[in-house]
Amino acid sequence: MKLNKIITRGAFAIAAASTLAVMPVTAQAKDWRGWNIHVEDYPVSHGMEAFMEEVTEKTGGEIKGKVFHAGVLGSQPDAIEQLRLGIMDFGVFSLGPMGQAVPATNVVSLPFVFKSVPQMYELMDGEPGAALGEALEEKGIVPLGYYDAGARSFYNSVKPINTPEDVQGMKVRVMNNDLFVGMIESMGGNATPMAFAEVYQSIKTGVVDGAENNPPSYESTSHFEVAKYYSLTQHLIIPECLCMSKKTFDGLTPEQQEIVKTAGKNSTDLQRKLWGEREAASMKIIMDGGVEVNEIADKSAFQEAMVPVYEKYLAANPEMTDLVNLFRNAD
Numbered sequence: 001m002k003l004n005k006i007i008t009r010g011a012f013a014i015a016a017a018s019t020l021a022v023m024p025v026t027a028q029a030k031d032w033r034g035w036n037i038h039v040e041d042y043p044v045s046h047g048m049e050a051f052m053e054e055v056t057e058k059t060g061g062e063i064k065g066k067v068f069h070a071g072v073l074g075s076q077p078d079a080i081e082q083l084r085l086g087i088m089d090f091g092v093f094s095l096g097p098m099g100q101a102v103p104a105t106n107v108v109s110l111p112f113v114f115k116s117v118p119q120m121y122e123l124m125d126g127e128p129g130a131a132l133g134e135a136l137e138e139k140g141i142v143p144l145g146y147y148d149a150g151a152r153s154f155y156n157s158v159k160p161i162n163t164p165e166d167v168q169g170m171k172v173r174v175m176n177n178d179l180f181v182g183m184i185e186s187m188g189g190n191a192t193p194m195a196f197a198e199v200y201q202s203i204k205t206g207v208v209d210g211a212e213n214n215p216p217s218y219e220s221t222s223h224f225e226v227a228k229y230y231s232l233t234q235h236l237i238i239p240e241c242l243c244m245s246k247k248t249f250d251g252l253t254p255e256q257q258e259i260v261k262t263a264g265k266n267s268t269d270l271q272r273k274l275w276g277e278r279e280a281a282s283m284k285i286i287m288d289g290g291v292e293v294n295e296i297a298d299k300s301a302f303q304e305a306m307v308p309v310y311e312k313y314l315a316a317n318p319e320m321t322d323l324v325n326l327f328r329n330a331d
């Protein structure tokens, strides 16, 4: 893929050079590649398409691009590395797996760090989010907006989860981040980090008992067909970032950068609106599909079970204490 890109860029450079004599420099079309893990009909996917369309339209076609859906350009951790290197131009990434590349973003992967989704919006759009933005930029990633990914809850093929003890001995798939391994282990479960694309088959064949995700992902992947118990622990509210490669961004004119930032903001507004609608639609599909959904009115036992996750994280990353407190102690 890397080689391909170099070859494509090389060919483009030759073609562009031959037209330079007759065209002004700004008229060279740029061709972006956008990474997306989700299927085409998904709020993230619609947000990304709207972003690309607006950028193309407002730059008068100077910047074109294509969004590659359904993870066809590779796994999330690989795509994050490619973004940093400028091989990938933009994408929407969960700050969960982002934590391995940009450790500061791990703050939002701490269980129950946000009190609600509206609070997440407020913090991510404000000063705490800006602090994470700086950390991302230092690693070659420019955030343009934070998309909604709701709250993640456990699902499995064995039984409803009502207390942390119910997770004991359960094999649970987690996203690629040590924090999530610790989260499952703190409840006595066995965590298996695994790529998103492998989860359906792994539940079906019993490699794992279950996983955890928000309703739209649980539904759009058909995981609900093989894991019939959905327990609304809502233990993680992890924002997703519409992010650009800093290499690509720095190569733009100031006018183009403004266009990109505005399109990023507009697509974020759109995605957040679509998210609410999809969440409701997904819950209906899940219920109609015969899933046993159980609410957990009092989540304090789960919150207490997560204390060792915080302790371990802060012991290993004492410099993160202020940032964690900024999020955790917000109203």
Ligand code: BDP
Binding pocket: 037, 076, 093, 094, 149, 175, 195, 196, 212, 213, 214, 217, 240
């Ligand atoms: C989804 C996120 C996606 C993750 C996936 C997962 O949108 O970025 O890759 O969960 O669990 O909710 O891997």
